Amino acid sequence: MPTALNALETPALLLDEPRMMANIARLSARLRALGVPLRPHVKTAKCIEVALAMTGGAPGPITVSTLREAERFAQAGFRDITYAVGISANKLPHVAELLARGVRLTVILDSVEAAVAVAGFMRGRREGLDVLIEIDTDGHRAGVQPESPDLLAVAHALQAPQVALMGVLTHAGESYQCKGDEALRAMAEQERAGAVLAAQRLRAAGHPAPVVSVGSTPTALSAVDLSGVTEVRAGVFVFFDLVMAGVGVCTPEQIAVSVLTTVIGHQDHRGWTLCDAGWMALSRDRGTAAQAVDQGYGLVCDAAGQVLPDFIVSAVSQEHGTITHRSGDPTRRLNLPVGTMLRILPNHACATGAQHDRYRVLDESGGVAREWERFGGW
Amino acid sequence: MPTALNALETPALLLDEPRMMANIARLSARLRALGVPLRPHVKTAKCIEVALAMTGGAPGPITVSTLREAERFAQAGFRDITYAVGISANKLPHVAELLARGVRLTVILDSVEAAVAVAGFMRGRREGLDVLIEIDTDGHRAGVQPESPDLLAVAHALQAPQVALMGVLTHAGESYQCKGDEALRAMAEQERAGAVLAAQRLRAAGHPAPVVSVGSTPTALSAVDLSGVTEVRAGVFVFFDLVMAGVGVCTPEQIAVSVLTTVIGHQDHRGWTLCDAGWMALSRDRGTAAQAVDQGYGLVCDAAGQVLPDFIVSAVSQEHGTITHRSGDPTRRLNLPVGTMLRILPNHACATGAQHDRYRVLDESGGVAREWERFGGW
CATH class of the missing domain: 3.20.20.10 (Alanine racemase)
Incomplete structure (x- = not known):
């Protein structure tokens, strides 16, 4: 189960x-x-x-x-x-x-x-x-x-x-x-x-x-x-990632890894939704910055993995991500309650993966069927 | 010893x-x-x-x-x-x-x-x-x-x-x-x-x-x-880091963490020295990019920790760093043989540290006196 x-x-x-x-x-x-x-x-x-x-x-x-x-x-x-x-x-x-x-x-x-x-x-x-x-x-x-x-x-x-x-x-x-x-x-x-x-x-x-x-x-x-x-x-x-999607060899829907995160707050007057995926979870990789579509630190999806078009993680600190509309328009905010779960598609699967010690492996049902260890170091 | x-x-x-x-x-x-x-x-x-x-x-x-x-x-x-x-x-x-x-x-x-x-x-x-x-x-x-x-x-x-x-x-x-x-x-x-x-x-x-x-x-x-x-x-x-040095609250000589790396090759016609510290070892942090002095992915020192002025890691891939002169002038290359060890001072100590599972702790002699574990994850 x-x-x-x-x-x-x-x-x-x-x-x-x-x-x-x-x-x-x-x-x-x-x-x-x-x-x-x-x-x-x-x-x-x-x-x-x-x-x-x-x-x-x-x-x-x-x-x-x-x-x-x-x-x-x-x-x-x-x-x-x-x-x-x-x-x-x-x-x-x-x-x-x-x-x-x-x-x-x-x-x-x-x-x-x-x-x-x-x-x-x-x-x-x-x-x-x-x-x-x-x-x-x-x-x-x-x-x-x-x-x-x-x-x-x-x-x-x-x-x-x-x-x-x-x-x-x-x-x-x-x-x-x-x-x-x-x-x-x-x-x-x-x-x-x-x-x-x-x-x-x-x-x-x-x-x-x-x-x-x-x-x-x-x-x-x-x-x-x-x-x-x-x-x-x-x-x-x-796994693919947003950089590969930008190069044109996959679509966002083919990206197999994402970071599950939770909304932890808002700054509504700035159009910000704060979540608990910062650079420690997403990496500092900005590989899409030089591409036609800059995805910030990652593209936001709902918890089921559906892309929420044009919402990106536009800023990060160690354990905070700031989600905004791509336009920067503060009136176009995500408007989801504290506690809502989201998924972030990564710029660079190698870099984002390196920040984690295991994969929660989803099966066809969309639930976590198993865990696989991931290692690092030299 | x-x-x-x-x-x-x-x-x-x-x-x-x-x-x-x-x-x-x-x-x-x-x-x-x-x-x-x-x-x-x-x-x-x-x-x-x-x-x-x-x-x-x-x-x-x-x-x-x-x-x-x-x-x-x-x-x-x-x-x-x-x-x-x-x-x-x-x-x-x-x-x-x-x-x-x-x-x-x-x-x-x-x-x-x-x-x-x-x-x-x-x-x-x-x-x-x-x-x-x-x-x-x-x-x-x-x-x-x-x-x-x-x-x-x-x-x-x-x-x-x-x-x-x-x-x-x-x-x-x-x-x-x-x-x-x-x-x-x-x-x-x-x-x-x-x-x-x-x-x-x-x-x-x-x-x-x-x-x-x-x-x-x-x-x-x-x-x-x-x-x-x-x-x-x-x-x-x-620890301090290059971002803090750029803000003005420390000098590079006060930075307590660095990444030891080895020269693994050259592309002399481009002025490049390749080393084995890529983003996996240094992180993707570019915190100095918006400061007065952009340190690339880190500032290069000799193995004893002496800064080699104006040599920076200007590009990285997962396990490769490209060292160039800050000016980009290919004639001003580092010119050190393959096998030479160097140290890289990090932009951001939190991010670079996160890429490693332990510290090699140097004492006054400059040798490794002990190892301390470092952990990650959530």
Whole structure:
């Protein structure tokens, strides 16, 4: 018997399981049609149950953003894990521990310095380490340019016993800034082409480089051709959020996570409704600020999840949210009594999720059927 | 024997204990001179050891922002706790549990609706509940206006067995926007005068209202007269942060918390140094964005804590920070090898702290002498 929402203390993080399963099915179908397997990024959810749902019910290949994630997912039976943040020397002992426990951990790097550190550390060890070279296909963050001579220098520095250069990895984070389907398709192709070019250059230089790993939620949902790609990484697609809705790859009705909150007061003359979801519950993420529709700190829904059009959380302090009409017009106020429950859709599911230690999982009835743990830290 | 910083995996939250103790001593001396006791807000640190340091080594009166904090501090022996977020009916069973365990919990509210809910809930219970009426002295957030007829209506609605109207509470959150000492002193006086006026009106109407609780870090450090005030609440003073430095109540050298990070790569042609402190470690807080000096996502120091002038974390993703010169000039890059450790001073200590589950506590030697747990949630 599911628990009714009004029995919960607020704020609380809700996860609509039917919506999540539909989001997973959507990307899976797409990638099946393109003939490329998914290696989901579990950093969005940091939850064993969600990761299992993304890998079809049993542990499969995953991507992580911290070694803590690698550890926790390894404990849950996940064995094929790519740690997709540039490795540094001070993390190598932790990497070695994971290898010794039988995890097939792949690390990434983009410099000769890091390659030398990894090769030096692995020398004389029993376990082998798989390495991907990070490629910069969009000028967004880290990575070697696909056509740069540095690519071959990094590959060369990795030649050492116990180190296997498996190929390349790229992430088109810049796709979050894309406007419109055409721009998204072009970015997906740019990501694919850059990664494939880099892998071809490695192969031409005598490195096998079988792996070509690409991905971001917007490009994964927009690519029309993934020739030469061997796996797609994506994470936020499992929940979606207002930033993804702003990019155009989902609707607010597909967002699977929200924060349940309670009206705790009003300042009627200012048009404010105060609720108990502040930045601690919503995060400080303002990812929609630069989009066509600025959603403040989140879009307000009623307790059943129906969007209350144009009501947003326009200001937050630690444990207070201020709900106003998007127009700022104080006469257009929400006008709901103290004690009313609401849901807030998040700008950024990864950031909002990180503020909570568990999901209250809603089933088809809209009640809380179970709780799933969520972890953090490094 | 303290642990050297380079033995830590990054990112990690550092707490400089000597700086923290100096910050506590500074506010304590100030309030002693003004003759008003401190009821520190423990929401910044959410850590038993830090709270004990703020209350002189043994449990004393504290302020909390969640019932989870009330619970955890009660377990550690704190018995006099003010929960300074407007109470809602769905939290009253939790409040009652805390009262039953012998905690003297004070709640706040600012509406007749909430007062009626509290009075109704407490009817027939064994334990009594202390209530303060929240006063709005700066137009910043919640609270009844000091001169409003609503004040007496709320007080009237609270008249019920087991409910004691103890007085008033206000928080001049708007002081974070003040520029200059004079503005800060004026805001402190506005906060004091509004709270005292509200208490006087309650007393004139026959309510004893012995408590007049005010406070924010900027006003607590700026007030020159606190006549009529019976306690001061402040929290972030214990650590300070870049926002407080921007307001002018501390220097960067007094900030007691920082995030230890490692250089993981470069994009030299763009002037970027990439490190492993992204928004997950730093938070998304951009509190300095509206100040005279925008510190991006944090100000960069060397591993020993010396500020590297004008290098800031100018962009973040989940586990990546991009360090650039404040000018954006790509030729003025940090130029430190991969593997170099740095410290990042946070915009907002409460928000950055919330991203971590423990403090690595530095002693005078600059090494990690101990670890203190930090908790979150509701």
